[in-house]
Amino acid sequence: MVNPLRTKPPEQFIADFFTTFTDAVVHGSEDASELMSRYYTRDVVHVADGVPLDWDRLLAHLRPVRKNLREFRFEVHEAFADGGRVATRFTIHAQMRKGGPVATRVHMFAEFTPDGLLRRAEQLTRSVIAAERKRGE
Numbered sequence: 001m002v003n004p005l006r007t008k009p010p011e012q013f014i015a016d017f018f019t020t021f022t023d024a025v026v027h028g029s030e031d032a033s034e035l036m037s038r039y040y041t042r043d044v045v046h047v048a049d050g051v052p053l054d055w056d057r058l059l060a061h062l063r064p065v066r067k068n069l070r071e072f073r074f075e076v077h078e079a080f081a082d083g084g085r086v087a088t089r090f091t092i093h094a095q096m097r098k099g100g101p102v103a104t105r106v107h108m109f110a111e112f113t114p115d116g117l118l119r120r121a122e123q124l125t126r127s128v129i130a131a132e133r134k135r136g137e
Helices: 010-027 032-037 055-068 128-135
Strands: 040-048 051-053 069-082 085-096 101-112 118-127
Touching (some): 010 055, 010 085, 032 055, 040 055, 118 128
């Protein structure tokens, strides 16, 4: 199998990874567990803002995403790869079924398998819109 991190620039790999996964979650009808197995390893550890999420917790997170997310776009600002490790900074722009637009800035360090599955991630996030409102922008 061809390592997708070797065939695409890291920015494109990250944009494609999250865009295709999220599109399948929101618009697809595939079983969530089967869908996740195409993007994550079974032993995945995804730490978001200090909260560790394993396979089961990530799977549970898909239900509200599938139900509430209407539109989305991933804006990758930069990404660097070293083998299967990626450091990236991106913004998730989203429109939920209820409420206004949401924008979340993500700083992530991740490890991918040679076939492009996410094995481990540590990320810090912050709401961009809330931060702009706080500053009066």
